[in-house]
Amino acid sequence: MKPNSKAIYFTMLELENIRSFAGLQRLDLRDPQGRPAQWTLILGDNGVGKTTILQCLTRMRPRYNDVSGQPSEQMPRAIEPELAQEEDNAVLKALARSGTDANASLRVELETGTRFDSPAKTRHRLVSTRMTIRRKKGRIVDVDAGGDFKGASVEPLVLAYGAGRHRGVGNLERLTEVDSTASLFDASAELFDTEETLYRLDYIQLKEKGPRKKIASQKLKGLKALLAEILPAIERPEDIDIRGPRLPGTKDDNGGVWVKTPFGTVPMADLSLGYQTVMAWTSDIAWRLLNHYPASANPLLEPAIVIVDEIDLHLHPQWQRTIREHLTKHFPAVQFIATAHSPLMAQDALDTNLAVIRDIDGQATIVSDPAVVKTWRLDQIITSELFGLSSARPPDVERAMSRRVELSQNKELSASEKSELRALDRFVHGLPTTDSDDQKAMDIIRQAAARLLSQRTAS
Template structure:
């Protein structure tokens, strides 16, 4: 069939021309390769790992070997393979559209694939929960200015205990989105769902979920309204942290991202290992890179009781604590592993964040210019109440162009929440599952007791009195 007579049932000529080349390549493929392409593009969420294809394709005993068919589709440029710990396959959106056109024009082959792979075809298609961009909402209507990357809507279905929940009209000038909720109610699940919505079901070939979930997120990104569904298309820079964030890569692993050091690993697993900022500091110091002084100043700003960070013998990073906050007296220098858990948590997480954002923004030097979205589970963990209260403000000062989405069990970080913060409560019941509810509350000048008895924490007045536990 010639391209001039290509039976595309579309009215838009531009669209027709854009998929003609893929359609002709599909025509050239062997029947078994076409069946495999349909399976990959129409029934499985990409990227598709080789091990999953091997499992699904096991019944095709009379066709060519799976490896040769994948090679054929790759050579036809209908699929792209990516190496790593697990080989995965990706495809252009127009390949899926071309397959749909082909199936409509070849009903016999369409019936064959639906008969063989109907269980996959029927259940694996994605259904975006957000179909159209929404109007921008601002806290400051007199000077409306969005963050470079800001979440506007979140819609989640069929993930863990979340049956279906959504939030709309999130102001695009809000730098902090706080999640509260009781233990086991689903705060971590909400953060994980947001990560999957932004990145997809895999992170560096590591499967994040095999559930048939649907997660859509609308973003304001560099001035444009963009909708991403299960990480497609991938539009923004982001990093994510779970409650375990004390461990950094050791010397033997610091040159590579190990399996436990992917962008989202610590949010989904308790044994995450963060990227080693000390190796980066040493490298910047020895090469006289301006990032050394900038990152050192950033860490010291976030560690008010730290007098200095030094490079010892050109080979070791050490930390020098003040005797008192405003004192010139200092303690003996210590290596990272001997610091208190609160300090280790800050250095490990902020160091990892800086490394990842620098990788995502290779031309940026000044940390204040970095942009993106950061997810943090249990923001208050390991911190004294004084630092809990200052922590959101410190992060806002150091990263003014980054949006933070954080869960907390403590009222204290909320006492000095930055202006224009948004507050959500996570609830759960058997009928509705996990729900995300926005709590519109002015927390300015509220005392801890007032916050504890507010809808964010739901304590009764009697619950905060002495001997209240019955």
């Protein structure tokens, strides 16, 4: 298949002296073949800098300026990061690491005209943007921004979603000109209303005729299929019933969008918070693709970059294990860059691009491509460098096991300590192991040991 000339994806972020990041840090956003990674999952403790990474990527997206006919002394740079348009120095000051006058810098690299399945050796056009914030005595004295590009100038469609993401009501017209990344920076920012999106697409496909009607019908069908697959309780697209906007003076069941679930047919607005949250940002992606690519026969197949903070928010464990597969299926040309706290999300992403942010002596450090094994169990994942827990056991069990080791190493025990050790031995031997096969093996070993002990006692 031919490369997509409209596609542009992130491949690298460098930052230095940016908030929690002191030394020069690099986030690799490529797959093992050197292509832009379709999925990157960023892990790390609260407050260590995951959201900062997403915000830096978002604001370093390239913007192209028309420099033709401009006087040389007033000529803007042909390319610069979106952040260069920031007029509030307080924003830049807050971005730079506090407690130092060292220069703060950001740089990203992107690749255009590519596909996620492009041959590894295929050469594509490169784009980069950069920004340096110079300070003296706590004040910003200079800001230098620019970039480089080879080939066609393509601005990416970047959609960003913060942890406070939520859908608005009746806001399609009002939000049309709102920045598609606002949710990542403002918890009060609304996403497009899912119900109104469905109303609008339904109205268009009823109004149009001929080929346009077929295209409009396909767009509505695509969004309903997306929602039906991502939302677990909806079995088929046909289970989403669009009854039109609610009108004053009519019965409640004469309008709105209704959803057939195993527990009955209910208004879409009455679904759980988890459903509402996922519907909000997935339908927001779809609606923005539809508007950004109006001439496309299937805008959901067009390229974009989607950035999601805490992608596992409100998701049941089973849902966490399927969300990546479903999003990839319905948005095959979208690059996803997300943060998460869930070991289940990490387990599902062991075959993708992973990064971990750690706090080392008060400085955030990015570990790209941490050592992982694709077949790890959950207990192995949470005790690995991905999450850093000392044990998969509950804290009280760990304390009991540590006490048992302490008593076992003491050659002189009192009567009460011997009794305590026997009780701890019984407790530890009765603990379940990590899986059913291990449990069966341990049961056989314990039974054999009990028989041997019985035989020795009898003899």
